[in-house]
Amino acid sequence: xxxxxxxxxxxxxxxxxxxxxxxxxxxxxxxxxxxxxxxxxxxxxxxxxxxxxxxxxxxxxxxxxxxxxxxxxxxxxxxxxxxxxxxxxxxxxxxxxxxxxxxxxxxxxxxxxxxxxxxxxxxxxxxxxxxxxxxxxxxxxxxxxxxxxxxxxxxxxxxxxxxxxxxxxxxxxxxxxxxxxxxxxxxxxxxxxxxxxxxxxxxxxxxxxxxxxxxxxxxxxxxxxxxxxxxxxxxxxxxxxxxxxxxxxxxxxx
Numbered sequence: 001x002x003x004x005x006x007x008x009x010x011x012x013x014x015x016x017x018x019x020x021x022x023x024x025x026x027x028x029x030x031x032x033x034x035x036x037x038x039x040x041x042x043x044x045x046x047x048x049x050x051x052x053x054x055x056x057x058x059x060x061x062x063x064x065x066x067x068x069x070x071x072x073x074x075x076x077x078x079x080x081x082x083x084x085x086x087x088x089x090x091x092x093x094x095x096x097x098x099x100x101x102x103x104x105x106x107x108x109x110x111x112x113x114x115x116x117x118x119x120x121x122x123x124x125x126x127x128x129x130x131x132x133x134x135x136x137x138x139x140x141x142x143x144x145x146x147x148x149x150x151x152x153x154x155x156x157x158x159x160x161x162x163x164x165x166x167x168x169x170x171x172x173x174x175x176x177x178x179x180x181x182x183x184x185x186x187x188x189x190x191x192x193x194x195x196x197x198x199x200x201x202x203x204x205x206x207x208x209x210x211x212x213x214x215x216x217x218x219x220x221x222x223x224x225x226x227x228x229x230x231x232x233x234x235x236x237x238x239x240x241x242x243x244x245x246x247x248x249x250x251x252x253x254x
Contacts, residue, residue, distance in 0.1 A: 014099035016107050025076040025103060034076025034108070041109040042085040044240070048176060048210035049078050051203055054245055055139040055172035055214060056234050057227055064237075067138040068092070070166065072124040072154070077104040079141050080119075081111070086238055090116045092133075094124045125154050128162050137166040140173040155187050160194035160215075167217035177211045184211060188252070191215055197253045204248040214249075221251065 013028035018038070022045055025034040035045040044050045059067070067090070069083040074095035083089045095101055098121050104110035111117055120127060124144065127133075140163055144153045163173050175191070177184050191213065192200060199219040205211045222230075224246075231242035 011097045011099060014097065014103045016103065023076075023107060025100075025108065027097075027100075034078055036076055036078065036108050042081050044078055044082050046078070047206050048208070048212055050240055051206075051210075051212040051245065051249075052079055052141050052143070052174045052176065053082070053139075053234075053238075053240055054201075054203070054212065054242075054249060055174055056238075056240075057230050057242065057245075058172055058216060058220065058222070059138065059170055065089075068136055069139045069141070070094070070133070070137045071141045071143070072128070072163075073142070073144040074100050074104055074110075074119065075143055076108045077110040078108075079143075080117075081109065083139070084111060084117055088116075089138075091118070092137075093119045094122055094127050095119060096121070096123060125159055125162075128166055133166050135166070135168060138168050138171050140166055140171065142173060142175040155183070155190060157190045157193045160191050164195055164215070164217060169218050171217045173215045173217075175213045175215070177213055188213065192252075198251070200252040201249060202252055203245070 015026050015028065017024045017026065021038065023036045023038055024032045027033050037043050037045050044053070056064070065088060067087070069079070069087075069089050069091050071080050071091070071093040074080065074093045077093070080091050080093045084091045101119055101121060105112070110119075113119060142154075142163065167173065175187070177187050188200070195215040196219060199216045201214040203212045227246055228243065231246055234240055234242040
C-alpha cells in the first residue's frame with residue numbers, strides 16, 4: 001500500500017446510501033464497503049461480517065470478556081462496534097482514510113475514542129509492526145479492499161507473518177477474501193506459509209462471493225462436540241448464527 005493519510009487527494013470519496021432498513025458505506029462506487037441496520041446499529045448486518053466473528057469458537061467460554069479485538073480496515077465499523085458494545089472488549093481499528101472514520105462517527109454510530117476504543121489513522125502494514133501490539137490481539141479482523149473491491153490491498157507472506165505476531169496464543173485472524181479476481185488460492189497459499197497449513201480454517205463462500213478464512217496463532221483441532229457447545233453459547237449470548245457456521249466451516253487440512 002503506497003498511499004499515506006497525508007495524500008488525502010488520492011483517497012476515494014466516502015459516501016453512503018439507504019434503503020429504509022439499512023445504511024451502506026461506499027467509497028465513491030456502488031460497491032458496498034459496509035452496512036448498518038438503522039434501528040439496531042450495533043448488530044452485525046451482513047452474513048460475511050457475522051462470519052468474521054468465528055474466532056469466538058476458539059476462545060474459552062469463561063474468558064470471553066476483557067479481550068482485545070483489532071480491525072485492519074474500519075469499513076462501516078460493524079465489527080469494531082460489535083466487539084465494543086456487545087462483547088465489551090477493548091477495540092483498536094486501523095484505517096487509512098480519515099474520511100471513513102468521519103463517516104463512521106457521523107453516519108454509523110461509532111463511539112468516540114476512550115479507554116476501550118481507539119481508531120488509528122495509519123497504513124496498517126506499517127502500524128502492525130509496532131512492538132506495542134505484539135502478542136496482544138485475541139481476534140484480528142482483516143478486511144482491506146480498495147474502492148473497486150477487486151482484491152485485498154495487503155496480501156503478502158510478510159504481511160500475514162506480521163499479523164500472526166500480533167496474536168495471543170489463543171488468538172485468531174479472520175480475513176475476508178471476497179474478490180472478482182481469482183486471487184483466493186494465492187492468498188490462501190501466502191497465509192499457509194505464514195501460519196502453517198494446519199492453522200487454517202475456511203467457510204464456504206456466501207451467496208455474494210465472500211469467503212472468510214480463519215488462521216490460528218497456535219493450531220488446534222477442537223472436537224465437533226466442543227465446537228457445538230461453544231457455538232451454542234455464542235448464539236445464546238450474542239445472537240450470532242454460530243451453530244449454522246459449523247455446517248460450512250472446516251479446517252483446510254483434515
